[in-house]
Amino acid sequence: MPFDVRMGLPEMRDLWARLLAGAAAGTLNAEEQALAKKLAKAVKHLGANPFHPGLQSHEIDDLTKRYGRKVFESYIENNTPAAGRLFWVYGPELMQISVIGLEPHPEDAKRGAYNRVKLSALPPLAAPPPAESSASPKGRRRPKKRPR
Numbered sequence: 064m065p066f067d068v069r070m071g072l073p074e075m076r077d078l079w080a081r082l083l084a085g086a087a088a089g090t091l092n093a094e095e096q097a098l099a100k101k102l103a104k105a106v107k108h109l110g111a112n113p114f115h116p117g118l119q120s121h122e123i124d125d126l127t128k129r130y131g132r133k134v135f136e137s138y139i140e141n142n143t144p145a146a147g148r149l150f151w152v153y154g155p156e157l158m159q160i161s162v163i164g165l166e167p168h169p170e171d172a173k174r175g176a177y178n179r180v181k182l183s184a185l186p187p188l189a190a191p192p193p194a195e196s197s198a199s200p201k202g203r204r205r206p207k208k209r210p211r
Contacts, residue, residue: 067156068110071163071183078165098147102165105139105149109160113137113151125177126150130185134163155186 070076082099085091091099108115118137126134132152139147145167151160164182 065110065158066113067159068106069159069161069186071161071186074181074183075162075165076183101139101147102149105137106162109137109149109151109162113160118149123150123177125175126180126182129178130182132185132188134182139165150180150182152185154188156189161186 070079079102082091082095082102085095086099105118108118113135114120119141120135120137123134123136126136130152132154135151137149137151139149148164148166148168149162150164150166151162153160155161162183163185164180166180
């Protein structure tokens with residue numbers, strides 16, 4: 064079952080809308096066209112499988128600690144100077160992914176480079192399903208085992 068990929072607010076939503084509108088109007092320059100193509104391909108892979116091998120998706124511990132939710136990084140390109148990276152989280156609903164950032168790869172990730180990564184606002188998580196009643200388990204019946 065595919066994921067619904069959403070763009071984070073406000074930066075990623077605005078960038079995505081600008082790229083889509085520019086592509087439709089034919090007004091994107093060569094650099095913007097290349098970014099739109101790479102971003103569209105990455106979003107397609109994210110929706111089908113967030114851990115698609117081409118994305119090289121992995122959790123970024125520094126960002127997870129900073130935001131209190133698991134934040135992942137995925138490649139939109141590789142083997143290029145300042146290769147682009149997508150940052151994303153699961154949610155806010157089940158089977159949704161919110162893209163919350165697009166940044167060049169931090170130069171030295173071991174020296175706090177992820178502290179400089181600017182992300183869109185995290186979407187609030189959907190309310191969890193209501194908990195089961197706190198009735199004692201004694202009141203519940205177990206299904207009878209069928210004889211073999």
